[in-house]
Amino acid sequence: xxxxxxxxxxxxxxxxxxxxxxxxxxxxxxxxxxxxxxxxxxxxxxxxxxxxxxxxxxxxxxxxxxxxxxxxxxxxxxxxxxxxxxxxxxxxxxxxxxxxxxxxxxxxxxxxxxxxxxxxxxxxxxxxxxxxxxxxxxxxxxxxxxxxxxxxxxxxxxxxxxxxxxxxxxxxxxxxxxxxxxxxxxxxxxxxxxxxxxxxxxxxxxxxxxxxxxxxxxxxxxxxxxxxxxxxxxxxxxxxxxxxxxxxxxxxxxxxxxxxxxxxxxxxxxxxxxxxxxxxxxxxxx
Numbered sequence: 001x002x003x004x005x006x007x008x009x010x011x012x013x014x015x016x017x018x019x020x021x022x023x024x025x026x027x028x029x030x031x032x033x034x035x036x037x038x039x040x041x042x043x044x045x046x047x048x049x050x051x052x053x054x055x056x057x058x059x060x061x062x063x064x065x066x067x068x069x070x071x072x073x074x075x076x077x078x079x080x081x082x083x084x085x086x087x088x089x090x091x092x093x094x095x096x097x098x099x100x101x102x103x104x105x106x107x108x109x110x111x112x113x114x115x116x117x118x119x120x121x122x123x124x125x126x127x128x129x130x131x132x133x134x135x136x137x138x139x140x141x142x143x144x145x146x147x148x149x150x151x152x153x154x155x156x157x158x159x160x161x162x163x164x165x166x167x168x169x170x171x172x173x174x175x176x177x178x179x180x181x182x183x184x185x186x187x188x189x190x191x192x193x194x195x196x197x198x199x200x201x202x203x204x205x206x207x208x209x210x211x212x213x214x215x216x217x218x219x220x221x222x223x224x225x226x227x228x229x230x231x232x233x234x235x236x237x238x239x240x241x242x243x244x245x246x247x248x249x250x251x252x253x254x255x256x257x258x259x260x261x262x263x264x265x266x267x268x269x270x271x272x273x274x275x276x277x278x279x280x281x282x283x284x285x286x
Contacts (some may be wrong), residue, residue: 001046002184004028004197005065006054011107012267015155018194020054021267022276026201028186031063032069036185036223037072043222043231045189050077050100052184052194057084058217066095075147082114099125104264105153154261157254158195161208164251172255173246183238189219189235196249203252207278214249256259 005028049069056062057080069076075097080100096168099118101166103111119126164172175177178193186197203210220237220255222230236242254260274280 001040001044001048002050002052002182003033003205004053004115004184004186005033005051005059005062006193007198007201008058009053009055009081011085011104012056012269012272013104013107013155014265014267015017015159017156017158017261018052018054018198018231019159021207021272022202022205023054023198024201024205027059027061027159030064033065034068034185036188037068037074039071039188039222040185040190042227043234047075048077048097049074050079052079055081055084056165057088063091063095066092066227070095081109082111083109086117093123097124099123101125101127103127107264107266123148153264155264156256156261157259158183158256159199159201160252160254167255169251171244172253172258173250175257176250176255178256179243179247185222186215186219188223189221190237191219192238192243193218193247193249195253196247198251199252205276206254207276211250212248212251218247218249 004018007020007026008016009016009018009023009024012021014021022275025085040126049072051062051065051069056078059065066076076095077098077100078096079102081104085099085101086209101114150254178195180192182193184191184194184197191197196214200210200214220234222234224230271280
């Protein structure tokens with residue numbers, strides 16, 4: 001299970017799946033996270049809680065999040081671009097059971113230094129970006145544990161700035177890996193895909209109109225009192241008839257398994273501000 005702790009990031013990656021270059025500066029609320037974490041155990045059997053972003057190491061309470069994860073009986077995973085790793089306190093490495101490090105090309109980061117730092121500390125980590133053009137479960141499994149680290153050269157393009165038809169939305173939803181492998185929770189709701197949480201604020205900041213509030217529409221509320229009813233509904237949401245229906249966010253996403261890759265790069269601050277201020281037409285970035 002994943003949980004977003006920051007929407008912003010210290011990189012400005014083009015085609016960022018979280019849309020971080022266009023997200024407002026936003027940190028998650030620790031108290032709500034703790035409440036949800038304890039409720040989640042009633043319904044979900046998972047060994048790991050993975051903290052993601054944005055860049056999660058930028059959250060001022062990241063250590064407390066990790067403490068709470070262990071207190072609730074889970075192992076802790078953090079997905080990071082690695083920039084802040086050398087400056088993290090020793091307690092961080094004591095609390096993290098596994099680090100998922102995104103190693104990107106074209107950003108002038110000395111990853112050899114970061115990897116050497118992790119190896120010297122004997123920290124368990126994996127390169128989550130070692131998967132260029134990996135769009136199937138079989139290909140993902142092939143890359144999962146058998147590699148030496150290298151910089152990924154491309155990002156998958158997910159942003160869809162015009163609404164799909166019902167038919168095309170179903171076509172991108174059915175084979176999409178994200179609905180089956182990127183489940184998360186936020187503010188009392190269970191989500192099958194983090195796009196439902198991140199795309200709304202991103203598109204709003206970019207001036208892209210959408211028909212729904214994805215965060216409101218696409219999550220399953222697990223905070224009620226009737227535990228039996230909640231569990232049955234959650235099972236249907238994840239495995240049953242409800243799982244066959246696209247999420248509202250899917251209407252504005254290209255889909256992980258049906259899209260394409262583009263070379264990785266970084267936006268400049270000027271480019272970001274020009275897009276947000278509508279100085280660059282949306283058609284120029286589609």
